[in-house]
Amino acid sequence: MKILIVDDFSTMRRIIKNLLRDLGFTNTDEADDGNTALPMLKTGKYDFLVTDWNMPGMSGFDLLKAVRADENLKDLPILMVTAEAKRDQIVAAAQAGVNGYVVKPFTAAVLKEKIEKIFERIQ
């Protein structure tokens, strides 16, 4: 299980990386926005994507849409971990095909629950 963490703040990437490690996911890579993430995802090495929404360059929402539009990536599970809290945005993300949505600030328990729920549904 290889996970890509996308967030423009390195501290947030580090926090998520640590939390994922505690959950037993030690194989993670990082990217700082959609433009960096997309080519990495296209290598096909990743099984799971955790992304922020608001980033310079390509936003997480655009990344979500780009992934869903890509024939090889369209089934990649995506968890959005973001400070974006408007109902419209959450609905839009759901419609664009996000698998889970966590609002910051979040707890380790919430992240764990959402990730487990996503995997449950996939299996």
Place this chain on the structure above:
Amino acid sequence: MSEDKQNSPGLDPEITSKLKEQAQALVEQVNAGDYARAMTLINDLSEVRDQSLYQEVGRLTRSLHEAIRNFQIQPQNPEQQEALSKMSDASDRLQYVVEMTGKAANRTMDLVEDAMPRANAMCEQARSLRDDWQRLRRREMAPSEFRELYGRIDRFFESLADDAEKMYTDLSEILLAQDFQDLTGQVIQKVTALVKEVEENLLSLVVMASHVDQLTGTVHELKEKESSIKGEGPQMRAAERSDVVSGQDDVDDLLSSLGF
């Protein structure tokens, strides 16, 4: 802008009274059929308009100048005082906040990542010793095993003292790493004060601009802003707003209402 208060929005009372006076005179001249005099009055009228325009522009310029002068930094350094504005300083200051908070977060995470395996090891050793100790109390332990346990307990106490001390040092360093709050708090308060000041100045600029519009008779067509689904960052006062979720439970409710 105190002189505006008594009069209907905008115009200088001096100017409005002048306008009234001249308008009346104009009507009188037209009625009297003195068109040459009327033309002169029309000229005068537009001069009054120009004059008040100049006045507004003058006031605008003074305000702008004042605003720019107010943005100076480092009073102890007169050369820089001329060159730098508080605005560029404000973005530097905020950059400093980003750096400070980033540094503190990383320092804290370094210490936590360092301490976690040690806490884990302490926990594992203590558990294993407790299990063996209970076997000993139940008299299920062979003498050779006991000798080994004896040595392990000895070493555990030794390392426990060291590890606990190191843990204490880590914790107190984590505590110290939070000192950024004081510094960044001060910086943010300063920037907030500046933003407020700028807002006030901008507001008076807007008021002035509306005076200019009024004098020149300009009407602006305002285009409606199209809404787009763009990232906005953290929402303040989420609990008071209905278009914003107030936490993860709200998100979960919303998503489950969509069939998630």
